[in-house]
Amino acid sequence: MKSIKVDDEFDSAVLNIALDTMKIGKQALVFINTKKSAEKTAEEITKKLKNESEVLNELADKALNSLSRPTKQCERLAYCLKKGIAFHHAGLTSEQKNIIEDNFRNGAIKIICCTPTLAYGVDLPAFRAIIKDLRRYTQHGLSWIPVLDYMQMSGRAGRPNYDKEGQAIVIALTKSEKEKIEEKYLNGLPEEIYSKLAVEPVLRTYVLSLIAVNFTTTKNQLFEFFDKTFYAHQFKDLRRLHSTIEKVIDLLEDWEFIMRSGEDFSSANELEDEKLKATLIGKRVAELYIDPYTAYFIIKCLRNASDKRTDAFSFLQVISHTFEIRPMLKVGVREYDKIQELMLELSNLILEEEPSMYEPEYEDFLNSVKTALMFNNWINEQDEEFLLEEYNIRPGEIRAKLDIADWLLYATEELSRIMHYQSLIKEIIKLRLRLKYGVKEELLTLIRLENIGRVRARILFRNRFRDLKDIRNADISTLSQILGEKIALSIKKQLGQEQKETPQNKRKGQISLRDWEE
DNA sequence: GGACGGTGAAACTTCAGGTTGCCTC
């Protein structure tokens, strides 16, 4: 440990150290507990700074316009970037993340206030790593973070080819806290790594996969396989491991993903090692790589769907109630009544069997409804700012959720195929497209054109271009006025109506997209 | 007297992230 001195002009240690880092011409990563606090800290540092530059203004502009309409988050980021400060967390768009990472590497950005995102994966060393708090909220209240996490964060300090040294700084509020940090983190050992196989969904997935690809065809072979894993090595209790595997096999059989073959056994020995074989559906589930429980749940819902009125919301709720989509959006105390009311209104569209209010699963069920409502707003063309205000979900998180949702809907589509629910397949395909582009059904034809996303498609539709025929019949200059000439030419070309670029109307009369938005 | 606006203290809420999974053009 080395001692350094910084000005203590302000009463926030983080602020003082960050400003000092800039004063000595270095860069710092500030690790903060929550997204909101990361943003706020970045903003506080920004407020103390004066100088802007053209480069930084450009960056700010790019970050601001990363979406068709900037959200408050974009505005806040742009404000900070103008002074060479940024915040970074999973809620940013990937474009914004790239801007920040690239420009931190080239030195334009001096300080990034981030959540643990930047401790893992991204290789972004800095002269200083400032860690504001080593405690984090978990399900069991506030607790100290793992030593491994601390090592990841402090490991960002010091850039191999630029600095001879790096400084990792942890903020302690009291003397006793300082001692605790020294003992646990600076002088302590990292905790053991635990095998992830212990998580039941993971075990289910692997057991089914091993059987489906005929890698292991009997129970004993499965035992042998898992006996050699890190999981077994760590827990040593093979009997317990085996009984868990047996439980998983029973479940998979109940769900009709595997069968035990050969009914007339000639000896007890054979009974002991009966053959396991994946069913057709089981094979597909293994290929789809979803948790078998999720597949079972989806199949149950599809069965209910076949004699019920369904809607996009029905399927959105199904996939919102799976292990894979987690974390679901949480229903807050203030909105509890509202979500419950909406749920009751939509109740006839819900495919699963609803738990009663008094069951412990009810909370998760309501969370799934909220998550589905968010997706539903997205496919009804609400923008990111709306979703941020209404659901407290940020653009980057929306993107991540949409990806998983698409994968789950693909799985749902495939399962309906295997089960011959023809009418549902069509509905699901349509829903996947709507989810991908975030549009109402009426825009699905227009969206098929390249360079036409949800915003432009809506503009076209509002201008009475409802399908490809309308566009084919349209005059190029009209289209240019609406979308700009480049896009107009491009879509005409896609429809086999290639046009020459006319020099005189190249710039004149061109109305920007923004002018057409209300 | 009452509507309105500003202020600050108290009460109440909320709180990281990630990886691959699929298929297809």
Next chain:
DNA sequence: GAAGTTTCACCGTCC
């Protein structure tokens, strides 16, 4: 556990 947000009581001002 702490930061951030909302609520609410209180006070002064103006009409």
